[in-house]
Amino acid sequence: MTRVGFVGAGRMGGPMIGRLVESGHEVQALGRSDQKSRVVEELGARPVADVTEVPDGADVVIVCVFTDEQVRTVCLDDGLVAAMRAGSTLVLHTTGSPRTAQTVAAQNPAIAVVDAPVSGGPHNIAAGEVTLFVGGSDDAVAHARPILGAYGDPILHVGPLGAGQAVKLVNNAVFAAQIGLLGEAVALGRRLGVDEPKLLSAISNGSGASRVGGFVAAAGSVATFAEATQEFVSKDVDVVRKTAADLGSDLGLLDAVIDAGIRP
CATH class of the missing domain: 3.40.50.720 (NAD(P)-binding Rossmann-like Domain)
Structure with missing residues (x-):
């Protein structure tokens, strides 16, 4: 003990x-x-x-x-x-x-x-x-x-020491970016006449599947999932952006999609 x-x-x-x-x-x-x-x-x-x-x-x-x-x-x-x-x-x-x-x-x-x-x-x-x-x-x-x-x-x-935080921050940046990418995918599907829940369910069973996609599909929509996760994901994204800036870097291409993932 x-x-x-x-x-x-x-x-x-x-x-x-x-x-x-x-x-x-x-x-x-x-x-x-x-x-x-x-x-x-x-x-x-x-x-x-x-x-x-x-x-x-x-x-x-x-x-x-x-x-x-x-x-x-x-x-x-x-x-x-x-x-x-x-x-x-x-x-x-x-x-x-x-x-x-x-x-x-x-x-x-x-x-x-x-x-x-x-x-x-x-x-x-x-x-x-x-x-x-x-x-x-x-x-x-x-x-x-x-x-x-x-x-x-x-x-x-x-x-x-510190590597655990670095990995978690990168993980959450990718997490937020994937939500943003799914939002763009849903918008494309809408323009092509595909219902969002059906699209999310289908992608979850195809080559575009991801763990995040499964979570979003279970929530029923990108907006619903983004709203449910916004508080903690936004906090972590703020930290990773500040940490990268302190080290003279940025999030690269992740920044192009990440905002769409943390704003319902």
Whole structure:
């Protein structure tokens, strides 16, 4: 049994905590209000009231919040990283800039940091089969892997610290671009007199099929799917554009279609 500290018992983090508890790990999770504490208890974990209590005695600490800014606030401003004991490992599931993970790691050289953004939803986590793009040293990833295995499969070690974020950002840029391409395909089909749901269903069974196309076909229309995914995809696209610009690059041809994929 491993003691795990957890910040972010929300839509994605909640199922992670549940899987960790079911796998036999002892979990202590941040619950800053009575309501949040009750949620943590219902998941089978022990609530703690302050960020600095989360890593107390923990071998691995996991952060699963919504934005890059929240990661910096929790890890740096609120003192999570400073409170972690030497030899422990911090896992960052939030999709953000590779530089954030590297900045966090620099604040406490006595700990290991792994960036492991998630591809999938709460249902994938609950089933123990969410995809994790993982960046970090071989030793750090090996240390975190038994914990991540409670809900992650596959766990893809894609390079050094920050590489997980880079892969996730590219993945989501391609995801948004595919939605945009499908929107253009539907517009072409409409001009040719083909009904959108029938076109999407047919493409899903042809050589133009893709995982995204299957999701869109199940939603019934490109607009419906784009509206349902706009919040998180828009956030990630903003991050990848900023990250590319910071590195003196851009999204190339992806930019030509990506806006159509994130605006319903």
